[in-house]
Amino acid sequence: VNPVKRFKYIILGGGVAAGYAAREFSRLGIKPRELAIISKEAVAPYERPALCKGYLALEGAARLPGFHVCVGTGGERLLPRWYAEKGIELILSTEIVNANLASQTLLSAGGIFKYQTLIIATGSTATKLTVEGAGARNVFTLREISDADKLVESIKAKKNGKAVIIGGGYIGLEVGAALRINKLDVTMVYPDKWCMPRLFTPDIAAFYEGYYMKKGIKIVKESLAVGFNADASGDVKEVKLKDGRVIEADIVVVGIGARPLTVLFKGQVEEEKGGIKTDGFFETSVPNVYAVGDVATFPMKLYNDMRRVEHVDHARKSAEHVVKAIKASEERRKIEEYDYLPYFYSRSFELSWQFYGDNVGETKLFGDMNLSSPKPKFGCFWFKDGKVMGVFLESGSPQENNAIAKIASAQPPVENLNEFTKNDLPIAKI
Numbered sequence: 001v002n003p004v005k006r007f008k009y010i011i012l013g014g015g016v017a018a019g020y021a022a023r024e025f026s027r028l029g030i031k032p033r034e035l036a037i038i039s040k041e042a043v044a045p046y047e048r049p050a051l052c053k054g055y056l057a058l059e060g061a062a063r064l065p066g067f068h069v070c071v072g073t074g075g076e077r078l079l080p081r082w083y084a085e086k087g088i089e090l091i092l093s094t095e096i097v098n099a100n101l102a103s104q105t106l107l108s109a110g111g112i113f114k115y116q117t118l119i120i121a122t123g124s125t126a127t128k129l130t131v132e133g134a135g136a137r138n139v140f141t142l143r144e145i146s147d148a149d150k151l152v153e154s155i156k157a158k159k160n161g162k163a164v165i166i167g168g169g170y171i172g173l174e175v176g177a178a179l180r181i182n183k184l185d186v187t188m189v190y191p192d193k194w195c196m197p198r199l200f201t202p203d204i205a206a207f208y209e210g211y212y213m214k215k216g217i218k219i220v221k222e223s224l225a226v227g228f229n230a231d232a233s234g235d236v237k238e239v240k241l242k243d244g245r246v247i248e249a250d251i252v253v254v255g256i257g258a259r260p261l262t263v264l265f266k267g268q269v270e271e272e273k274g275g276i277k278t279d280g281f282f283e284t285s286v287p288n289v290y291a292v293g294d295v296a297t298f299p300m301k302l303y304n305d306m307r308r309v310e311h312v313d314h315a316r317k318s319a320e321h322v323v324k325a326i327k328a329s330e331e332r333r334k335i336e337e338y339d340y341l342p343y344f345y346s347r348s349f350e351l352s353w354q355f356y357g358d359n360v361g362e363t364k365l366f367g368d369m370n371l372s373s374p375k376p377k378f379g380c381f382w383f384k385d386g387k388v389m390g391v392f393l394e395s396g397s398p399q400e401n402n403a404i405a406k407i408a409s410a411q412p413p414v415e416n417l418n419e420f421t422k423n424d425l426p427i428a429k430i
């Protein structure tokens with residue numbers, strides 16, 4: 001019989017949110033063996049965005065321990081030794097297969113864990129393509145470091161080969177660029193009329209698509225992959241499209257989105273918009289059970305709306321907030337509700353964009369988005385009800401990126417926008 005391991009706090013999941021929460025617990029004070037992190041990954045929490053950026057680089061690739069949290073925000077790098085020194089139990093390579101919130105118990109194949117307070121930080125799982133031949137070798141999704149390792153092996157094995165990227169979102173665009181830099185012959189296939197349709201306007205997308213094509217990436221839009229053909233040894237060879245076309249492939253990366261991992265808690269906790277519903281302190285409908293990062297659907301104060309956010313900035317900030325909230329409630333103190341300004345970013349080739357706020361309403365582009373300029377630099381405002389709601393900027397300086405964050409947070413009326421842009425964002429002519 002397995003002994004029951006008891007902790008005051010358990011963080012379920014060992015990703016970005018878990019790492020930032022552990023640092024906050026340590027800042028606010030915990031006793032040895034009060035906190036455990038249980039993760040099915042074999043490594044301590046790391047900055048997940050590195051997996052489709054530096055991790056896939058041709059030279060000087062990022063490798064652990066280089067990008068453990070909290071280096072992504074310029075903070076201390078938390079190595080396994082750090083957790084040991086703080087008395088935080090890092091229980092790795094351990095998948096929780098059953099959770100019973102009523103009895104405050106988690107089960108893995110070989111263990112029973114009990115908690116007083118649970119933080120659910122299970123993140124998301126990459127959506128797989130369930131089409132004919134999807135089990136062929138060298139067809140990948142990318143979520144965890146073990147996925148990235150397999151992709152890296154395959155890049156090495158298929159030097160100068162052909163890669164097909166399915167999906168035109170963040171992962172598709174970043175991995176497409178990384179594979180092209182690795183000298184693969186890259187084709188991107190996606191069902192939408194333009195890339196990143198949830199954020200980009202057609203004009204913004206046209207810039208990035210044009211840029212990618214100049215880099216030698218082929219783009220097939222408004223097309224679905226319906227199957228894969230493999231050779232006799234099981235290696236993928238072709239991607240079949242719905243319209244009958246066939247594209248040769250030695251490597252396929254499927255980046256068609258992710259699904260929050262809430263399945264362990266189905267029927268035990270209230271859900272909303274596909275995530276676990278929380279209040280402004282990330283507490284769920286079950287007392288002493290909290291949810292953060294990708295899995296949480298929380299009140300977005302700024303927009304008076306319940307939202308789920310699958311981005312690293314929110315994972316970090318929600319993790320810090322929940323620990324402050326737990327500590328405050330233990331000490332019968334009050335803290336402010338989470339007040340989040342959405343922030344998304346991406347980098348590929350020499351490009352780097354940031355977006356703050358909400359992409360709703362009318363849009364107005366500014367700057368130079370001419371692909372033949374030596375260094376195009378442009379942006380876009382979103383306006384609604386006479387106010388600025390969101391701002392996008394490609395190739396901004398740190399000062400300019402701060403300026404767009406300030407604008408998106410202040411939501412100035414359109415007529416006052418020039419005051420904001422005059423000094424800090426001089427390329428924005430309204």
Ligand code: FDA
Pocket residue numbers: 012013014015016017018038039040041048049050051052094095096097121122123124142143144170171261264292293294295309310311312313315343344345346347
């Ligand atoms: P996260 O996914 O980081 O961690 C969840 C952890 O829980 C994992 O360790 C998982 O193994 C574990 N787990 C799940 N179920 C379990 C179980 N039953 N038992 C034990 N452990 C379990 N965002 C952004 O803003 N900019 C970017 O550039 C990128 N880039 C990017 C690249 C790639 C390749 C990915 C996959 C994702 C991004 N993201 C991103 C998104 C960002 O990484 C994501 O929003 C955060 O990692 C979410 O943090 P969480 O801690 O919620 O989940």
